[in-house]
Amino acid sequence: MEVMQIANSFPMWIACGVPVLLVVVQAALFARDSFTAGKAMGLTDIQLKSAARSSAITSIGPSIVILSGMLSLLVMLGGPVAWMRLSMIGSVMFESLAAGIGTQTVGVTLGSDPLTPLAFTMALWTMVLGSIGWVIFATFSADRMSVIEQKVSKGNTVIMTTIASAAIIGVFSAQSAASLVRLNKNAVACILGGLIMAVITFIAEKKDSHHLREWSLTITILLAMLITALL
Amino acid sequence: MDNDKYFSQVYMPKMNRLGKITGYLGVLFSFIPVSYLAWQYGLVPQGSALFASFITAAASFGVLWVVEPISYFPVLGPIGTYMAFLSGNISNMRVPCASIAQKAAKVEPGTEQGSVVSAIGMAVSVIINIAVLTVGVVLGASVLEKLPPNVTQALNFLLPALFGALLVQFGLKFRKHACFMLVFAIAIAYAVRIGLFNWLPGAANYLPMLSTVFISIIIALMVHKKKA
Numbered sequence: 001m002e003v004m005q006i007a008n009s010f011p012m013w014i015a016c017g018v019p020v021l022l023v024v025v026q027a028a029l030f031a032r033d034s035f036t037a038g039k040a041m042g043l044t045d046i047q048l049k050s051a052a053r054s055s056a057i058t059s060i061g062p063s064i065v066i067l068s069g070m071l072s073l074l075v076m077l078g079g080p081v082a083w084m085r086l087s088m089i090g091s092v093m094f095e096s097l098a099a100g101i102g103t104q105t106v107g108v109t110l111g112s113d114p115l116t117p118l119a120f121t122m123a124l125w126t127m128v129l130g131s132i133g134w135v136i137f138a139t140f141s142a143d144r145m146s147v148i149e150q151k152v153s154k155g156n157t158v159i160m161t162t163i164a165s166a167a168i169i170g171v172f173s174a175q176s177a178a179s180l181v182r183l184n185k186n187a188v189a190c191i192l193g194g195l196i197m198a199v200i201t202f203i204a205e206k207k208d209s210h211h212l213r214e215w216s217l218t219i220t221i222l223l224a225m226l227i228t229a230l231l
Numbered sequence: 232m233d234n235d236k237y238f239s240q241v242y243m244p245k246m247n248r249l250g251k252i253t254g255y256l257g258v259l260f261s262f263i264p265v266s267y268l269a270w271q272y273g274l275v276p277q278g279s280a281l282f283a284s285f286i287t288a289a290a291s292f293g294v295l296w297v298v299e300p301i302s303y304f305p306v307l308g309p310i311g312t313y314m315a316f317l318s319g320n321i322s323n324m325r326v327p328c329a330s331i332a333q334k335a336a337k338v339e340p341g342t343e344q345g346s347v348v349s350a351i352g353m354a355v356s357v358i359i360n361i362a363v364l365t366v367g368v369v370l371g372a373s374v375l376e377k378l379p380p381n382v383t384q385a386l387n388f389l390l391p392a393l394f395g396a397l398l399v400q401f402g403l404k405f406r407k408h409a410c411f412m413l414v415f416a417i418a419i420a421y422a423v424r425i426g427l428f429n430w431l432p433g434a435a436n437y438l439p440m441l442s443t444v445f446i447s448i449i450i451a452l453m454v455h456k457k458k459a
Binding site for chain 1: 384402
Protein backbone atom coordinates (compact mmCIF):
# COMPACT_ATOMS: atom_id res chain seq x y z
CA MET A 1 0.00 0.00 0.00
CA GLU A 2 1.23 3.47 -0.83
CA VAL A 3 2.29 5.51 2.20
CA MET A 4 0.02 8.51 1.59
CA GLN A 5 -2.92 6.13 1.31
CA ILE A 6 -2.09 4.79 4.76
CA ALA A 7 -1.55 8.31 6.09
CA ASN A 8 -4.96 9.46 4.85
CA SER A 9 -6.90 6.23 5.56
CA PHE A 10 -10.06 6.22 7.61
CA PRO A 11 -8.60 4.24 10.57
CA MET A 12 -5.78 6.79 10.70
CA TRP A 13 -8.38 9.54 11.15
CA ILE A 14 -9.82 7.59 14.08
CA ALA A 15 -6.38 6.91 15.60
CA CYS A 16 -5.55 10.62 15.45
CA GLY A 17 -9.06 11.69 16.39
CA VAL A 18 -8.99 10.04 19.83
CA PRO A 19 -6.15 12.25 21.17
CA VAL A 20 -7.75 15.36 19.62
CA LEU A 21 -11.02 14.47 21.31
CA LEU A 22 -9.21 14.17 24.65
CA VAL A 23 -7.91 17.74 24.32
CA VAL A 24 -11.46 18.96 23.60
CA VAL A 25 -12.89 16.98 26.53
CA GLN A 26 -10.23 18.36 28.88
CA ALA A 27 -11.02 21.93 27.81
CA ALA A 28 -14.78 21.35 28.15
CA LEU A 29 -14.43 19.88 31.66
CA PHE A 30 -12.13 22.69 32.84
CA ALA A 31 -14.53 25.26 31.38
CA ARG A 32 -17.58 23.71 33.05
CA ASP A 33 -16.00 23.51 36.51
CA SER A 34 -14.50 26.98 36.15
CA PHE A 35 -17.90 28.46 35.30
CA THR A 36 -19.39 26.81 38.39
CA ALA A 37 -16.47 27.94 40.54
CA GLY A 38 -16.61 31.47 39.13
CA LYS A 39 -20.24 31.81 40.15
CA ALA A 40 -19.60 30.32 43.58
CA MET A 41 -16.79 32.84 44.05
CA GLY A 42 -19.00 35.81 43.28
CA LEU A 43 -18.26 36.49 39.62
CA THR A 44 -21.31 37.60 37.64
CA ASP A 45 -22.73 35.94 34.55
CA ILE A 46 -21.82 39.04 32.55
CA GLN A 47 -18.18 38.85 33.65
CA LEU A 48 -17.87 35.15 32.81
CA LYS A 49 -19.59 35.47 29.45
CA SER A 50 -17.59 38.50 28.37
CA ALA A 51 -14.41 36.61 29.32
CA ALA A 52 -15.44 33.68 27.11
CA ARG A 53 -16.53 35.95 24.26
CA SER A 54 -13.33 38.04 24.29
CA SER A 55 -11.21 34.92 24.28
CA ALA A 56 -13.18 33.48 21.36
CA ILE A 57 -12.73 36.65 19.32
CA THR A 58 -9.02 36.78 20.15
CA SER A 59 -8.57 33.11 19.18
CA ILE A 60 -9.63 33.55 15.56
CA GLY A 61 -6.55 35.34 14.24
CA PRO A 62 -3.89 33.02 15.72
CA SER A 63 -5.99 29.97 14.74
CA ILE A 64 -5.83 30.98 11.10
CA VAL A 65 -2.06 31.42 11.34
CA ILE A 66 -1.78 27.90 12.79
CA LEU A 67 -4.08 26.64 10.03
CA SER A 68 -1.84 28.08 7.33
CA GLY A 69 1.11 26.39 9.04
CA MET A 70 -0.79 23.11 9.02
CA LEU A 71 -0.83 23.21 5.23
CA SER A 72 2.84 22.23 4.84
CA LEU A 73 2.52 19.41 7.36
CA LEU A 74 -0.68 18.23 5.67
CA VAL A 75 1.01 17.94 2.28
CA MET A 76 4.01 16.08 3.73
CA LEU A 77 2.41 13.73 6.28
CA GLY A 78 -1.27 13.59 5.37
CA GLY A 79 -4.39 15.11 6.93
CA PRO A 80 -4.87 13.06 10.11
CA VAL A 81 -1.32 13.51 11.43
CA ALA A 82 -1.21 17.25 10.63
CA TRP A 83 -4.57 17.71 12.32
CA MET A 84 -3.59 15.82 15.48
CA ARG A 85 -0.12 17.30 15.82
CA LEU A 86 -1.35 20.89 15.64
CA SER A 87 -4.34 20.26 17.93
CA MET A 88 -2.22 18.93 20.77
CA ILE A 89 1.14 19.82 22.35
CA GLY A 90 3.88 21.50 20.32
CA SER A 91 3.62 24.25 17.75
CA VAL A 92 3.98 24.55 13.99
CA MET A 93 7.73 25.16 14.17
CA PHE A 94 8.40 22.26 16.52
CA GLU A 95 6.36 19.73 14.56
CA SER A 96 8.05 20.24 11.19
CA LEU A 97 11.45 20.25 12.88
CA ALA A 98 10.77 16.97 14.72
CA ALA A 99 9.27 15.32 11.63
CA GLY A 100 12.34 16.33 9.63
CA ILE A 101 14.73 14.89 12.24
CA GLY A 102 12.78 11.62 12.20
CA THR A 103 12.86 11.11 8.44
CA GLN A 104 16.50 12.24 8.21
CA THR A 105 17.76 9.35 10.35
CA VAL A 106 16.47 6.91 7.69
CA GLY A 107 17.89 9.01 4.87
CA VAL A 108 14.77 10.83 3.69
CA THR A 109 14.71 14.62 3.49
CA LEU A 110 11.19 15.72 4.39
CA GLY A 111 9.51 17.74 1.66
CA SER A 112 11.95 16.95 -1.15
CA ASP A 113 12.46 13.15 -1.17
CA PRO A 114 9.47 10.83 -1.69
CA LEU A 115 8.16 9.65 1.66
CA THR A 116 8.66 5.95 2.47
CA PRO A 117 6.48 4.05 4.96
CA LEU A 118 9.47 3.76 7.29
CA ALA A 119 10.22 7.50 7.07
CA PHE A 120 6.56 8.25 7.83
CA THR A 121 6.75 5.99 10.89
CA MET A 122 9.97 7.66 12.03
CA ALA A 123 8.49 11.14 11.61
CA LEU A 124 5.51 10.19 13.73
CA TRP A 125 7.53 8.54 16.49
CA THR A 126 9.94 11.47 16.70
CA MET A 127 7.11 13.99 16.93
CA VAL A 128 5.48 11.98 19.72
CA LEU A 129 8.63 11.26 21.73
CA GLY A 130 9.88 14.79 21.20
CA SER A 131 6.72 16.42 22.52
CA ILE A 132 5.59 14.33 25.48
CA GLY A 133 8.43 15.79 27.59
CA TRP A 134 6.48 19.07 27.82
CA VAL A 135 3.27 17.41 28.96
CA ILE A 136 4.95 15.07 31.42
CA PHE A 137 6.93 17.85 33.11
CA ALA A 138 4.05 20.35 33.06
CA THR A 139 1.50 17.84 34.39
CA PHE A 140 3.86 16.62 37.09
CA SER A 141 4.97 20.06 38.26
CA ALA A 142 1.86 22.29 37.97
CA ASP A 143 0.61 21.89 41.55
CA ARG A 144 4.15 21.73 42.94
CA MET A 145 5.09 25.06 41.33
CA SER A 146 1.92 26.48 42.81
CA VAL A 147 3.18 25.56 46.29
CA ILE A 148 6.49 27.32 45.57
CA GLU A 149 4.69 30.43 44.35
CA GLN A 150 2.55 30.49 47.50
CA LYS A 151 5.72 30.33 49.60
CA VAL A 152 7.42 33.15 47.68
CA SER A 153 4.39 35.41 48.05
CA LYS A 154 3.41 34.12 51.51
CA GLY A 155 -0.18 34.03 50.24
CA ASN A 156 -0.18 37.81 49.75
CA THR A 157 -2.53 38.49 46.82
CA VAL A 158 -0.93 41.85 45.98
CA ILE A 159 2.41 40.11 45.50
CA MET A 160 0.78 37.32 43.46
CA THR A 161 -0.81 39.92 41.17
CA THR A 162 2.49 41.78 40.86
CA ILE A 163 4.27 38.56 39.89
CA ALA A 164 1.64 37.59 37.30
CA SER A 165 1.40 41.08 35.76
CA ALA A 166 5.19 41.37 35.53
CA ALA A 167 5.38 37.92 33.93
CA ILE A 168 2.76 38.86 31.32
CA ILE A 169 4.70 42.00 30.39
CA GLY A 170 7.87 39.90 30.27
CA VAL A 171 6.31 37.38 27.86
CA PHE A 172 4.97 40.02 25.48
CA SER A 173 8.20 42.07 25.65
CA ALA A 174 10.25 39.01 24.71
CA GLN A 175 7.87 38.11 21.86
CA SER A 176 7.84 41.67 20.51
CA ALA A 177 11.61 41.93 20.78
CA ALA A 178 12.02 38.72 18.75
CA SER A 179 10.17 40.40 15.86
CA LEU A 180 11.74 43.84 16.35
CA VAL A 181 15.39 42.75 16.16
CA ARG A 182 14.80 41.19 12.76
CA LEU A 183 14.50 44.71 11.34
CA ASN A 184 12.22 43.48 8.54
CA LYS A 185 8.50 43.67 7.85
CA ASN A 186 7.80 41.62 10.98
CA ALA A 187 9.28 44.48 12.99
CA VAL A 188 7.04 46.93 11.13
CA ALA A 189 3.96 44.80 11.88
CA CYS A 190 4.91 44.69 15.57
CA ILE A 191 5.37 48.47 15.83
CA LEU A 192 2.13 49.11 13.94
CA GLY A 193 0.31 46.68 16.23
CA GLY A 194 1.51 48.64 19.26
CA LEU A 195 0.69 52.06 17.78
CA ILE A 196 -2.79 51.14 16.54
CA MET A 197 -3.60 49.51 19.89
CA ALA A 198 -2.55 52.69 21.71
CA VAL A 199 -4.84 54.80 19.51
CA ILE A 200 -7.84 52.45 19.80
CA THR A 201 -7.43 52.16 23.57
CA PHE A 202 -7.35 55.97 23.81
CA ILE A 203 -10.56 56.29 21.77
CA ALA A 204 -12.29 53.46 23.66
CA GLU A 205 -11.47 55.11 27.01
CA LYS A 206 -12.67 58.50 25.83
CA LYS A 207 -15.97 57.21 24.43
CA ASP A 208 -16.23 54.53 27.11
CA SER A 209 -17.13 52.06 24.35
CA HIS A 210 -17.47 48.50 25.54
CA HIS A 211 -17.67 47.04 22.02
CA LEU A 212 -14.59 48.85 20.83
CA ARG A 213 -12.66 47.52 23.82
CA GLU A 214 -13.77 43.96 23.10
CA TRP A 215 -12.86 44.11 19.40
CA SER A 216 -9.76 46.28 19.82
CA LEU A 217 -7.28 43.42 19.48
CA THR A 218 -8.92 41.92 16.38
CA ILE A 219 -9.22 45.32 14.67
CA THR A 220 -5.62 46.15 15.56
CA ILE A 221 -3.98 42.99 14.27
CA LEU A 222 -6.02 42.97 11.04
CA LEU A 223 -5.20 46.62 10.33
CA ALA A 224 -1.52 46.17 11.19
CA MET A 225 -1.31 43.05 9.04
CA LEU A 226 -2.99 44.75 6.06
CA ILE A 227 -0.88 47.90 6.23
CA THR A 228 2.34 45.86 6.57
CA ALA A 229 1.42 43.66 3.61
CA LEU A 230 0.60 46.69 1.44
CA LEU A 231 3.81 48.58 2.33
CA MET B 232 -18.90 27.96 52.26
CA ASP B 233 -17.02 31.20 51.70
CA ASN B 234 -15.24 32.01 48.44
CA ASP B 235 -11.76 31.50 49.74
CA LYS B 236 -12.44 27.99 50.97
CA TYR B 237 -14.35 27.02 47.83
CA PHE B 238 -11.33 27.83 45.68
CA SER B 239 -8.68 26.10 47.79
CA GLN B 240 -10.73 23.18 49.11
CA VAL B 241 -13.15 22.28 46.33
CA TYR B 242 -12.06 23.80 43.04
CA MET B 243 -8.27 23.41 43.09
CA PRO B 244 -8.12 19.77 44.30
CA LYS B 245 -10.65 18.85 41.62
CA MET B 246 -8.73 20.74 38.93
CA ASN B 247 -5.43 19.16 39.97
CA ARG B 248 -6.96 15.69 39.75
CA LEU B 249 -8.57 16.44 36.39
CA GLY B 250 -5.37 18.02 35.05
CA LYS B 251 -3.22 15.09 36.05
CA ILE B 252 -5.58 12.41 34.73
CA THR B 253 -6.10 14.13 31.36
CA GLY B 254 -2.42 15.12 31.08
CA TYR B 255 -1.06 11.62 31.58
CA LEU B 256 -3.87 10.17 29.41
CA GLY B 257 -2.80 12.63 26.72
CA VAL B 258 0.74 11.23 26.85
CA LEU B 259 -0.64 7.68 26.45
CA PHE B 260 -3.11 8.64 23.73
CA SER B 261 -0.46 10.29 21.57
CA PHE B 262 0.90 6.78 20.98
CA ILE B 263 -2.37 5.56 19.41
CA PRO B 264 -1.44 6.47 15.80
CA VAL B 265 2.04 4.90 15.99
CA SER B 266 0.58 1.81 17.68
CA TYR B 267 -1.96 1.52 14.89
CA LEU B 268 0.81 1.64 12.26
CA ALA B 269 2.67 -1.12 14.09
CA TRP B 270 -0.39 -3.29 14.61
CA GLN B 271 -1.97 -2.94 11.17
CA TYR B 272 1.04 -2.59 8.87
CA GLY B 273 3.92 -3.87 11.01
CA LEU B 274 5.54 -0.44 10.67
CA VAL B 275 7.91 -0.13 13.62
CA PRO B 276 10.98 2.10 13.73
CA GLN B 277 14.45 0.58 13.93
CA GLY B 278 15.67 0.93 17.49
CA SER B 279 18.97 2.57 16.60
CA ALA B 280 17.43 5.08 14.19
CA LEU B 281 14.73 5.97 16.70
CA PHE B 282 17.35 6.41 19.43
CA ALA B 283 19.41 8.65 17.15
CA SER B 284 16.46 10.86 16.22
CA PHE B 285 15.25 11.05 19.82
CA ILE B 286 18.70 12.21 20.95
CA THR B 287 18.80 14.80 18.15
CA ALA B 288 15.33 16.04 19.09
CA ALA B 289 16.14 16.12 22.80
CA ALA B 290 19.37 18.02 22.14
CA SER B 291 17.52 20.59 20.01
CA PHE B 292 14.64 21.35 22.32
CA GLY B 293 14.82 19.07 25.36
CA VAL B 294 15.69 22.05 27.56
CA LEU B 295 12.35 23.60 26.62
CA TRP B 296 10.43 20.69 28.17
CA VAL B 297 11.48 22.02 31.57
CA VAL B 298 12.20 25.70 30.91
CA GLU B 299 8.87 26.52 29.23
CA PRO B 300 6.55 25.17 31.95
CA ILE B 301 8.61 27.09 34.53
CA SER B 302 8.80 30.39 32.66
CA TYR B 303 5.11 30.39 31.69
CA PHE B 304 3.88 29.28 35.12
CA PRO B 305 3.57 32.78 36.66
CA VAL B 306 1.30 33.71 33.75
CA LEU B 307 -0.64 30.47 33.29
CA GLY B 308 -1.10 29.35 36.90
CA PRO B 309 -1.59 25.65 37.72
CA ILE B 310 -4.84 25.11 35.76
CA GLY B 311 -3.53 26.96 32.74
CA THR B 312 -0.35 24.91 32.83
CA TYR B 313 -2.27 21.64 32.52
CA MET B 314 -4.32 22.93 29.62
CA ALA B 315 -1.68 24.93 27.74
CA PHE B 316 0.90 22.18 27.55
CA LEU B 317 -1.56 19.51 26.40
CA SER B 318 -2.96 21.76 23.69
CA GLY B 319 0.24 23.55 22.64
CA ASN B 320 0.60 26.91 20.84
CA ILE B 321 1.19 28.63 24.16
CA SER B 322 2.79 31.99 23.46
CA ASN B 323 0.90 32.64 20.23
CA MET B 324 -2.53 31.73 21.56
CA ARG B 325 -3.09 30.48 25.13
CA VAL B 326 -1.32 33.33 26.95
CA PRO B 327 -3.01 36.08 24.89
CA CYS B 328 -6.46 34.51 25.32
CA ALA B 329 -6.09 33.94 29.05
CA SER B 330 -4.92 37.53 29.59
CA ILE B 331 -7.65 39.01 27.39
CA ALA B 332 -10.30 37.01 29.27
CA GLN B 333 -9.05 38.43 32.59
CA LYS B 334 -9.14 41.93 31.17
CA ALA B 335 -12.69 41.45 29.85
CA ALA B 336 -13.95 40.14 33.20
CA LYS B 337 -12.03 42.91 35.03
CA VAL B 338 -10.22 40.51 37.37
CA GLU B 339 -6.56 40.75 38.35
CA PRO B 340 -4.02 38.15 37.22
CA GLY B 341 -2.56 36.08 40.05
CA THR B 342 -5.74 36.19 42.14
CA GLU B 343 -8.14 33.28 42.64
CA GLN B 344 -10.83 34.89 40.48
CA GLY B 345 -8.11 35.55 37.91
CA SER B 346 -7.19 31.86 37.79
CA VAL B 347 -10.80 30.80 37.22
CA VAL B 348 -11.33 33.36 34.46
CA SER B 349 -8.06 32.54 32.70
CA ALA B 350 -9.03 28.85 32.74
CA ILE B 351 -12.28 29.76 30.96
CA GLY B 352 -10.45 31.92 28.42
CA MET B 353 -7.94 29.21 27.71
CA ALA B 354 -10.58 26.48 27.34
CA VAL B 355 -12.52 28.60 24.85
CA SER B 356 -9.37 29.22 22.81
CA VAL B 357 -8.58 25.48 22.73
CA ILE B 358 -12.02 24.69 21.36
CA ILE B 359 -11.96 27.48 18.73
CA ASN B 360 -8.44 26.46 17.68
CA ILE B 361 -9.43 22.83 17.16
CA ALA B 362 -12.66 23.80 15.39
CA VAL B 363 -10.75 25.98 12.91
CA LEU B 364 -8.14 23.26 12.33
CA THR B 365 -10.87 20.65 11.83
CA VAL B 366 -12.70 22.75 9.26
CA GLY B 367 -9.36 23.42 7.56
CA VAL B 368 -8.33 19.79 7.40
CA VAL B 369 -11.75 18.74 6.09
CA LEU B 370 -11.61 21.39 3.36
CA GLY B 371 -8.21 19.91 2.72
CA ALA B 372 -5.09 20.97 0.95
CA SER B 373 -6.92 21.45 -2.34
CA VAL B 374 -8.87 24.44 -1.05
CA LEU B 375 -6.13 25.83 1.20
CA GLU B 376 -3.63 25.77 -1.66
CA LYS B 377 -5.90 28.01 -3.69
CA LEU B 378 -5.32 30.85 -1.23
CA PRO B 379 -3.40 33.49 -3.16
CA PRO B 380 0.26 33.66 -2.03
CA ASN B 381 -0.06 37.27 -0.87
CA VAL B 382 -2.69 36.18 1.66
CA THR B 383 -0.45 33.51 3.19
CA GLN B 384 2.39 36.01 3.18
CA ALA B 385 0.29 38.63 4.94
CA LEU B 386 -0.64 36.06 7.61
CA ASN B 387 3.04 36.01 8.64
CA PHE B 388 2.57 39.55 9.96
CA LEU B 389 -0.38 38.64 12.16
CA LEU B 390 1.59 37.29 15.13
CA PRO B 391 4.17 40.11 15.32
CA ALA B 392 1.25 42.58 15.22
CA LEU B 393 -0.55 40.60 17.93
CA PHE B 394 2.46 40.70 20.27
CA GLY B 395 3.05 44.41 19.72
CA ALA B 396 -0.62 45.14 20.39
CA LEU B 397 -0.69 42.98 23.53
CA LEU B 398 2.46 44.57 24.92
CA VAL B 399 0.85 48.00 24.59
CA GLN B 400 -2.51 46.82 25.93
CA PHE B 401 -0.97 45.37 29.08
CA GLY B 402 1.94 47.79 29.32
CA LEU B 403 -0.23 50.93 29.43
CA LYS B 404 -0.99 50.26 33.08
CA PHE B 405 2.71 49.93 33.94
CA ARG B 406 4.33 52.25 31.41
CA LYS B 407 7.78 52.64 32.94
CA HIS B 408 8.12 48.96 33.68
CA ALA B 409 6.96 47.90 30.19
CA CYS B 410 9.32 50.34 28.43
CA PHE B 411 12.25 49.15 30.49
CA MET B 412 11.43 45.48 29.88
CA LEU B 413 11.08 46.02 26.14
CA VAL B 414 14.53 47.64 26.01
CA PHE B 415 15.93 44.76 28.06
CA ALA B 416 14.21 42.16 25.83
CA ILE B 417 15.54 43.81 22.67
CA ALA B 418 19.07 43.84 24.12
CA ILE B 419 18.90 40.11 24.98
CA ALA B 420 17.32 39.19 21.64
CA TYR B 421 20.01 41.18 19.82
CA ALA B 422 22.81 39.61 21.86
CA VAL B 423 21.48 36.14 21.07
CA ARG B 424 21.11 37.08 17.41
CA ILE B 425 24.72 38.23 16.99
CA GLY B 426 25.90 35.07 18.73
CA LEU B 427 27.04 36.34 22.15
CA PHE B 428 25.43 33.29 23.77
CA ASN B 429 26.64 30.67 21.30
CA TRP B 430 28.54 28.97 24.13
CA LEU B 431 25.19 28.11 25.70
CA PRO B 432 23.64 25.28 23.65
CA GLY B 433 20.16 26.08 22.34
CA ALA B 434 20.13 29.47 24.10
CA ALA B 435 18.29 31.11 21.21
CA ASN B 436 15.29 28.92 21.98
CA TYR B 437 14.78 29.76 25.62
CA LEU B 438 17.12 32.45 26.93
CA PRO B 439 15.24 35.56 25.70
CA MET B 440 11.89 34.46 27.15
CA LEU B 441 13.24 32.98 30.37
CA SER B 442 15.49 35.91 31.26
CA THR B 443 12.92 38.58 30.34
CA VAL B 444 10.13 36.99 32.38
CA PHE B 445 12.22 36.47 35.49
CA ILE B 446 14.03 39.84 35.37
CA SER B 447 10.59 41.43 34.96
CA ILE B 448 9.28 39.62 38.06
CA ILE B 449 12.37 40.46 40.13
CA ILE B 450 12.23 44.16 39.24
CA ALA B 451 8.50 44.37 39.93
CA LEU B 452 8.96 42.71 43.34
CA MET B 453 11.83 45.07 44.22
CA VAL B 454 9.75 48.12 43.29
CA HIS B 455 6.83 46.70 45.28
CA LYS B 456 9.04 46.20 48.36
CA LYS B 457 10.42 49.70 48.12
CA LYS B 458 6.91 51.16 48.04
CA ALA B 459 5.72 49.07 50.97
